[in-house]
Amino acid sequence: MTLEEIRSRLEAFVPGCHAEIVVNGSPSAQNSLLIDRRHGLQTAMYLRDHPELQLDFCSNVTAVDWPDREETETIKTRKIVDGVEKEVEETKKTTIPGYLEVVYHLFSIAKKEGPVVLRMHTANRTDDVTLQSLTPVWRSAEFQEREAFDLFGIVFEGHPDLRRILMWEGFTDHPMRKDYVPPPDDDLELLAVSKPGA
Amino acid sequence: MDQDLKTELSKHGIFATSFEELYNWGRKNSVWPLTFGLACCAIEMIATTMARYDLARFGAEVFRPSPRQADLMIVSGTVTKKMAPQVVRLYNQMPEPKYVIAMGACAISGGPFRDGYNVLKGIDRYIPVDVHIPGCPPRPEALIHAFMTLQDKISAQHLTGESRPRHLKQDLPSEFPVPEFGEHGLEPQQNDEVFRNPLKVLQG
Numbered sequence: 001m002t003l004e005e006i007r008s009r010l011e012a013f014v015p016g017c018h019a020e021i022v023v024n025g026s027p028s029a030q031n032s033l034l035i036d037r038r039h040g041l042q043t044a045m046y047l048r049d050h051p052e053l054q055l056d057f058c059s060n061v062t063a064v065d066w067p068d069r070e071e072t073e074t075i076k077t078r079k080i081v082d083g084v085e086k087e088v089e090e091t092k093k094t095t096i097p098g099y100l101e102v103v104y105h106l107f108s109i110a111k112k113e114g115p116v117v118l119r120m121h122t123a124n125r126t127d128d129v130t131l132q133s134l135t136p137v138w139r140s141a142e143f144q145e146r147e148a149f150d151l152f153g154i155v156f157e158g159h160p161d162l163r164r165i166l167m168w169e170g171f172t173d174h175p176m177r178k179d180y181v182p183p184p185d186d187d188l189e190l191l192a193v194s195k196p197g198a
Numbered sequence: 199m200d201q202d203l204k205t206e207l208s209k210h211g212i213f214a215t216s217f218e219e220l221y222n223w224g225r226k227n228s229v230w231p232l233t234f235g236l237a238c239c240a241i242e243m244i245a246t247t248m249a250r251y252d253l254a255r256f257g258a259e260v261f262r263p264s265p266r267q268a269d270l271m272i273v274s275g276t277v278t279k280k281m282a283p284q285v286v287r288l289y290n291q292m293p294e295p296k297y298v299i300a301m302g303a304c305a306i307s308g309g310p311f312r313d314g315y316n317v318l319k320g321i322d323r324y325i326p327v328d329v330h331i332p333g334c335p336p337r338p339e340a341l342i343h344a345f346m347t348l349q350d351k352i353s354a355q356h357l358t359g360e361s362r363p364r365h366l367k368q369d370l371p372s373e374f375p376v377p378e379f380g381e382h383g384l385e386p387q388q389n390d391e392v393f394r395n396p397l398k399v400l401q402g
Contacts, residue, residue, distance in 0.1 A: 175316070191396075
């Protein structure tokens with residue numbers, strides 16, 4: 001089944017689900033499916049249990065941090081300046097809010113097919129970072145979702161044991177986020193050479 | 199005792215030595231390392247002990263599975279911040295006199311992983327290191343060289359006087375504080391009693 005077929009089936013059979021194809025422009029052309037965050041669990045159940053798909057194996061869970069970014073547009077407009085009509089360039093800045101993305105790679109061992117790549121976005125990257133856990137569907141996602149929780153700070157709702165897995169309890173940062181900075185005096189040697197005469 | 203006189207005596211079949219020399223000779227030829235490896239450098243350390251490089255020639259073939267029986271800790275590999283407290287604790291559990299070889303780029307400075315949020319930038323931040331060996335990983339010959347350097351260091355130690363080593367000075371510590379897991383990293387970030395802080399070195 002092609003990705004487009006999977007997408008239209010999802011929209012038809014999972015009520016309320018919105019799925020879109022994210023095109024990968026590289027030679028591998030490994031396109032992926034972006035699922036809206038409220039239907040992650042239902043979608044996963046459908047993909048695993050559908051007799052033609054049988055995506056029974058989740059090989060990989062990872063995450064991507066998309067920080068806020070700024071886009072500048074230059075618009076040419078005609079304006080009257082000192083009584084003369086002139087063409088003026090205006091730059092308009094828009095901030096596109098960032099989000100955290102989680103990526104699942106699914107295979108079908110029964111059908112010998114795959115991978116089908118699923119993506120989901122959080123609402124933002126500050127206070128609403130919750131996504132549905134797919135561990136109840138694929139047990140293999142358990143530790144990798146913990147890793148995404150630990151390093152990116154994505155909260156998986158419905159995860160049986162959501163604790164940090166690599167960093168220790170009591171650590172408060174999420175080091176794989178783009179805006180993570182280590183403590184300033186972590187690298188004393190670098191500090192010593194970058195401060196001449198200190 | 200005068201070196202020339204000793205050589206002269208030995209020509210006549212008389213062997214003269216001092217207690218200190220005899221004692222250090224015994225110590226330097228029975229340094230038992232701790233069975234302890236952290237990463238790829240450990241594989242090289244294991245190779246050093248096997249038949250081809252044969253660390254047993256130097257009396258260090260008995261890797262001890264308990265820190266209580268070990269004299270030497272070879273920090274072989276990347277020390278992650280999560281592992282650092284355990285490394286310091288193992289060091290504390292070793293009886294004096296004890297020595298440390300920091301083996302490889304990671305153990306001496308963090309190496310290629312230095313910029314990682316999870317990597318300790320050199321084990322000398324928490325425990326005193328006797329010999330540093332660079333390399334990624336150092337070849338077995340380099341570890342043997344480090345071991346011979348340590349042997350030279352041991353045989354040069356005086357048992358009395360102000361220059362006597364740490365384990366013979368009652369007031370100096372043989373245990374060092376174990377760092378704790380903090381909110382952003384290890385606390386404290388280094389032990390200033392042991393670590394040569396580059397900022398303070400620059401300030402003079």
